Amino acid sequence: MKRIYLDYAATTPVDPQVKEFIQPYFDKIFGNTQSVHTFGQESYKIVEQARNFISKMLNCSAEEIIFTSGGTESNNTAIKGVYFATRNFAGKHFITSTIEHHAVLEPMKFIEENFQSEGAKVTFVPVDSSGIVNIDKIFENIRDDTVLISIMHANNEIGTIQPIKEIAERLKKINQQRQQQNKHKIYFHTDAVQTFGHMKVDVEELGVDLLSISGHKFYAPKGVGVLYIRKGTRIEPLLHGGGHEFNKRSSTLNVSGIAGLYKAAEIASEVMQEENKRIKLLRDKLFEGIIKKIPDVVVNGDMEKRLVNNLNICIAGVESESVLIALDNEGIAVSSGSACSSGSLEPSHVLLAIGRDPVLARGSLRFTLGRFTTEEDIDYVLEVLPKIVEKIRKISPIYKKTQ
C-alpha cells in the first residue's frame, strides 16, 4: 500500500544525508567532550563546530547557546530557569498566550500552582480569530514584577506566525524605562520549534532573550535541541551536575544528536528557500482541492501569516479521529491538531482560543507537508479524503448539508 506522511509538524524523518553524516559519532568519535584525551577532543571538536554553525544561523555568539534534549526541555529551562533565578529579588509574574504548546503552558501552570504562596502568577493573553496574539493585551498586562513574556514564533497546530519583532520593539522601550527606574528587565522568550530550519530565525532581528529549537522538526534525530540564552539573562539550570554547557545544563553531551542537528541545520540553510516555494505550491493545491471537493469546510488561522507547510481545517459534521483512522487505513498519515492531543476527546485549546464552535472544532484536521512530499501525494489525498468525509457524514446525526 502507498504510504503518505503529512504530519511533518509532529516530527520529521532523519534526512538521509544527516543519517550518513552522524554514523561515525556512535562508535568512532564517541568520546566524552570533557575528557582530556584525543577521543574527547574529537567529540569536542564536532560539538563546537555545531555550536558555531547554529549560533551563526541565529546571529548570536557561540557562548549564548546550549544544547538540550529538545523543545520541551528548552521551554522548561527558559521558564522555570528564569523563575528560579529571579524569584528572590525580581518578579514572579509571567505573560504568555492561550495558544502556546503544552511545553510552555504546563511549566507556566506548574509555577503558578506550586509557587502561589510566594506570589507566582501567569497571565494568558488571547489571540484574535485568525490566530494572531493580541499585542495590546500583552502590554496591558505588564506589571512591576513581570519577569518573562513567552510567545511562540509559529503555532504548531494552525501554523500562524506571531508578531515577535513588534512585541520585542515595544518591550525594548518598556525595558529602557524600567532600567531607569531600577526595575528588573522583562525577558522575552519565543518557542521557535516550528520555525527554526524552516524560515529565517535571527535573534537580533526578532529581539528575543531566549529561544527554543528542536532538532527532529527539521530532519535531525529526536532527542536534541537548542536553547538560546542572551548574554546576561539570569537562568537557573534544570539539570545540575558536571557543569556542562557553561554551567547551564549538566549532562554528557549527545554528540551524535548534536552532529545530526548541525548537519540538518546546514542542509536547511541551503535548501530552505527553494523548498519553501515548492511546499507552498503543494499546500495551496491541497487547500484549493479540499475547498473545491468538500462542502462545509473552514480553514483555521490566517492564510498569509502562516507556515508554508501547514493546512488546518475543520470539517463540519465529522469527528477528527474517525477521519484520521479512515485516512490511515488508506495509507495517509495526518493529525487532528498536535500529536500530543490526538486521541484525546477534548477539542483543541488552540481552536477554542480562535473562537471556533466547540463541535466544529472536533472536526479538525492538520496537514503538514515536508521535504519528501510529492505532488502525487497531494493528488492521492484529494482523491481519497472527499470519499471518506462523505461516508462519515452519512453516519453523522449532526451534519446538515448547507449547500
Added chain:
Amino acid sequence: MQYSEKVMQHFMNPKNVGEISDPDGVGTVGNPVCGDLMTFYIKVSKDGKILEDVKYKTFGCGAAIAVSSIVSEMAKGKTIDEVLKFTREMIAEELGGLPPQKMHCSNLGVDALHKAIQDYLSKKKLNPLLCRCPFCDGDLPCAEIMECKKCKKQIVKCPSCGKIVEYKDICTHCGGKLR
C-alpha cells in the same frame, strides 16, 4: 492506542446506518462537545416484543461508530427483554476489547438503544421497565440520571451490570463506577 480488528471492520463497514422514518422509539445520548453523540431508532413488532429494525446515526470516533454498528447488529431481531440485558461490557467484549479511554465516552450504543426502548415503552404507556422508581414505584422521567418524582431519589442504570440503582459513586449491586 490501537483498535482491534473487529472494531476496524465495523468502523470501515458499519451496518444498519441511517434513520427510520416512522420509528416506534428514538433515543439520543452523549455530547458532541467533549464526547460522542448517538441516536438510535427502533421499529418494534406488532406484538410489542421484538426489535424488527434498529438504525442509528453517530458522531464520534472510530470506536463510537463501531460500537453503534455492533449494537445494532446484536439487537436486531432480539426481544426487548433480551436487549435490555445488554451492557457496555458485553459490547466491548464482542468487539474484541476497546482502548480504556474509549470505554466511557464512546461505548454509548447500549445506552442510546435502551433509551429508544424506553421511549417506545413510555409512548405505549406500557409498564416501562426503566421508568418506574425501584424504591417507591414513583414515576421516573426518561433521562440518563432520573430523579424520582415521588421519593426524589436519583436513579440510574448501572452501565456495568445493567441494574437500576440509586445514583451514587459506585453501583450498590455490582460495585461498578457510576460517576
